[in-house]
Amino acid sequence: MATGNSLQVKLYEAFKRMPSIRRFIGSRLVYTPLMAIVIFLVVMAIILGTLQVQERQQQEGSLFRELSLVKQRIQLRFINNSEALQSFSRDLAQTQNDRAGRDKVLAQIESFVLGNPEILQLIWLNDNEWRQWMVPPPARNHEWFDIVPQATDIDRELKKALFLSRETNRPAYSQVISITVPKDDPIMSERQSVFWEVISIFKDGEATGALAVMYSSQGILQYIIPPELKSQHRYSLIGKDNRVLAISSDRDTPTRSLSNETSLDFGALGPNIMLRVDTYPPPTDLTFRMLLGVVIGLSAFVVWSLWSVLKQMQVRQLTEANLRTESSFRRVLEDSMPVGIRAHDMEKRITYVNRSFSEMTGWAQEELLGLKPPFPFWPAELHEELMQKMAGALEGNAKNGIEGTIQRKNGTRIATRTFIAPLINDKGQQTGWVTSVIDISEPKKIREELSATQERFVTVLEGLDAAVSVVSIETGELLFANRYYRERFGDTAKGHIDLTGHEMDPSSIFHFEGDNVDALAGLPASALKQSNEIESEEIQLRGDTTHWYEVRRRYISWVDGHLAQLLIATDITLRKNTEELARQQEERMQFTSRLTTMGEMASSLAHELNQPLSAISNYCMGIAKRLSSTQNPLSNELVPALEKASDQAHRAGTIISRIRSFVKRSEPQSKLCSIGDIIADSVGLVEIEANRHRLKIISEIAPDIPQVELDPVLIQQVLVNLLKNSLDSLREVYPLSSRWSAPPVKISADLETSTFPSMLRIRVTDAGAGIAESVLNRMFEPFFSTKSDGMGMGLNICRSIIESHHGRLWAKNHMDTEHTRLVGCTFTILLPLESNQITKASIGNSNEHEQSTENNPG
Structure with missing residues (x-):
């Protein structure tokens, strides 16, 4: 295996010594056929695209000419019809008192309507807009346009056109009217969209009637456009809001068909109708498709041939890439590691450092090789401490690494953690040590900040004038309690459970093996933690009638991942007492208002009773004087009684006056x-x-x-x-x-x-x-x-x-x-x-x- 690797390295070094011109020529020889085929395909695509564009332009020109021809035929038909109707209107005006002449004119009008099948109805109206004569004649005194659901719209549009024609003394058109007709009625299908043309009849400068002609939009396409044009294209009449009024054929057009449209100009008083034409799919162009197939086939053959050549080149390039990767992998791996690595021999000399270690210390690799401890990147005041830590780590006493400090070449210091492992060769003998150094300055700083943040947070919680507690849902254990809670409820979870209404009584807590189960309700813990709303209620503990608490609680995930309940209890006794005092004062104010009203009523009552009591006293005294002046034997018995009655009335008046003066409000x-x-x-x-x-x-x-x-x-x-x-x-x-x-x-x-x-x-x-x-x-x-x-x-x-x-x-x-x-x-x-x-x-x-x-x- 070692022999194979050395051979690959030699081959790669030999390849690197080859002139660059050979590699350049080789790469060009590989890509030249590919460039040729790409150029060929681009040229053929341009040629075919140009032919396609020219053919489309020719089709568009032909389509525009045919559309113009159809537009001219329709406009010419309408002009001829308007001239004929104007001639008939003049004849009717001249033969108004000549019955024979009028019948002759009506016969000509009937022949005119029969010769123009796009006209559905012609009506002769008198000066009162009554129908005098119509063709075709009405069936059973009714006409189809009088009984359709849109009869009101038809009549309204007729009156609008009649008014415009009389005012302008010109033919006037109505807007297009859509009529709801049965789908299975072929006769009514031509009446789906109609419009009126009105020519007023004038005699001696005064309107004596009018001729009204109803046109069918479908009839215009069906009877005016030649059949040979309709077989090649589809014609449509488009109204307002792109609504299709009539269509020459139900045959669908391809999605990429050509289309064009133009406005049918009926004059200033004409309806707003667009004529649109769409092309049908053209017959198959066999020559063009054969040419396209031959080009694609030749291109595919050339690409396949080139692919075979490239396949062989890829094998060669893969071999070269493996050689380059094998030689550079080790160095790249070492240099790309963020961990600083250095190797020591048995005498603790540095034999190797990677680039990360050099960047970490600021010393170059050449400056560190061969150095013994104490190293220059150790702070001077920590030499003895770091020497002891290194000696212990080399003896295997620091499995979790040792923390230290590295002083960079520019004087700055970073905190590090160093791991040391023995370096064993292929024979199983130790030849030194390998150390990996990790920069822990940022994590250490973060831990210190987190510790300070936690200390501040705990200080804030301890200073709150509210009881804050956290109890485990699974065990009922008090996980956290601030100072206020401990002073009021002690160091147990009993106060928390009492404040929740014994919702978390430990006797009802069941232990489950799954961490995602709420032991109280048997629900997934995630279901309780999804709601961020904090429940709030005001409670008073049993046996404590002097304190009220506002309790807020919610479920949270504790630091160990288990579900817990957070509770915040605020003493609101003062607020409750204030609310009760305010309620009592409100009741007293209402009572005061009632007393004031009662005093006003008493004053009014005293005023009203004072006059009748005075009258009673006066009457009694008058009767007593009359009886005293007479010789009636009953006078001696009645006079004392009347005097007593007068005294009692006077006494009642005095009492009422006192009440009135007492309740009467006046300035002090x-x-x-x-x-x-x-x-x-x-x-x-x-x-x-x-x-x-x-x-x-x-x-x-x-x-x-x-x-x-x-x-x-x-x-x-x-x-x-x-x-x-x-x-x-x-x-x-x-x-x-x-x-x-x-x-x-x-x-x-x-x-x-x-x-x-x-x-x-x-x-x-x-x-x-x-x-x-x-x-x-x-x-x-x-x-x-x-x-x-x-x-x-x-x-x-x-x-x-x-x-x-x-x-x-x-x-x-x-x-x-x-x-x-x-x-x-x-x-x-x-x-x-x-x-x-x-x-x-x-x-x-x-x-x-x-x-x-x-x-x-x-």
Whole structure:
């Protein structure tokens, strides 16, 4: 085998020493016949193509001449017909009153129609467009064009042509009309597409009628074109939108047939019709085909002969190529490898390096051969370390290679991994070592970047205010959990399973051998991973009524390729609480709106009832005076009753006036007022409700109280609210059957002299259930209420009103003698006696909340 290889190398070297002129001549001798045959084929193709083009040009010229001839025949026929019809129209105009002459003209018209079979119908119309005479005559008072589906289109086109002819005093044509006819009716087949020609009849300059001629498109091709032309070509009439109106023959034309078309010029008022001609396949040209066959046969024989010669040349060229490949394969293989290779002898000298190693280090092959360690491409500070690694690798202690650093000739450094293997000769003896060096700078850089990216990503996940966890679908193991998850749910998958509604309960997980099966549902894992939509739901864990979580989850492929579930849980407790608070505030605002409406209704009702009550009082007093002035014995009995009725009506009017003044909305007004009058009006408003619940209200006013500057409506609102709260507290303690023993609600007003200067003190005291300690600390907060139908704004508004008057409002419970239970409560109001400079702005702020009076804890 070695002898054969050396012989091939010698033959190849001898061939390389041959003069280049011999190779040039040899290549030319091989390709000269091929070039000759190619030139021959090109010349023959040009000749045959030229003949084909000339023959096609002759056919096109002949086709154009025949098309022009047919066009002239059709136009000449129409011109002759138009002249004849114009002559008939003049004769009819002259013989209008001559019956014998008119019959003679009609006979000539009938002969004219019979001599022109392309005319389907001729109609003589009078000046009212009525049919006076027609040929062929109508059958049973009906004509075929009156009963076809397109009869309306036919009549409309006739009227258009008649109008144009009268206006222009020239023959006018209609557009082509397509008619639906039965396929098996040979007579109606000529009537598939028709059009009108109208010639107006004028006498003394006035239109007295018209001659209308209906042409058949099929008849034009059938009766005007000579049969010898139709046997050679196919003629067609084409209308608008390339619609075929008529065709001379149903015989198909070849796909590469010649065709030409021209417009049939009927004048400015004529239809838009194109005449088209297509050629039929010509008879077989036997001479041309024989010549073509001979040329192709000779060419094939020459090509076969040349192919035989080329076959022998290919064998020779293949042998030469094998010699060149065999000699250059080893060197090309070594130089094309991206891995640097170097060989060492038993003394660790470098005996061989490939081109990749030289490019990697920047040192030429000649500069590296014969060098011993430490090598110049080792960094100086790493000589000892690399010497130890190399010694260990030569002893076989580095099967996975050793990492090192190479310093290039220009001073730059790259990270490498070196693999060392013993070099064994053909006798099985070790003659040295072979090392392969791989540049790992870029992969190492990528690994470092990936590590840094992973560290940043984990840092971001750890800093999220949401629980992020990943659980294996197959085993139920917690694969990842961030800090938030571990703080809330621990280091197990229990929190993840609870958040998914036990959808991934480990007790329901089945283990399968296939990696592409979802153990939970028995579906392929790819079916779950195809959807990129993340499911989102709001849940509250069982046993935890204080926290709400928004849970989003989806299926992902874990780093090991197995299917896992990613879950992100965000604490939305604050948002849920805010939504609930907003809902409660909305309900309270709706309740406030209803109370406002009720106040407006109460004001309107008070206004409407005040007048009838005044009338009742007046009538009663009038009747009492009349009875007093008479000597009627019943006067002594009726007058007192009428006076009591008048008093009650007056009392009802007073109560209604108080209600009206209380609910009436007006601008805040501060003035000097008597606190006794304000308390009396307040008691009068609440006393009705107290009597209805069998409760009492008493008032105690000190005699030395001066008038105070304040807003009476706002202070009255505060007192009414406090009195109603006291009545509600008594109703809770005393049921309806025992309210006869309930102590009354007491409202008092006096001076507080313990302060300087002295202040007006108003106290509302009841013997109810008192106020719980937890409620007492929050009772003045907005929207805080212990009543199911309350808004929690009453006491807040009351305190705002009192503070706007520079006063104070507070509550104090009363205990029994043993101090074991609450036995009532007292609300105390302190108002300054001096001018307190109540501004409209400060009172207006309180008046904005003047919407609720029975929504206070109590």
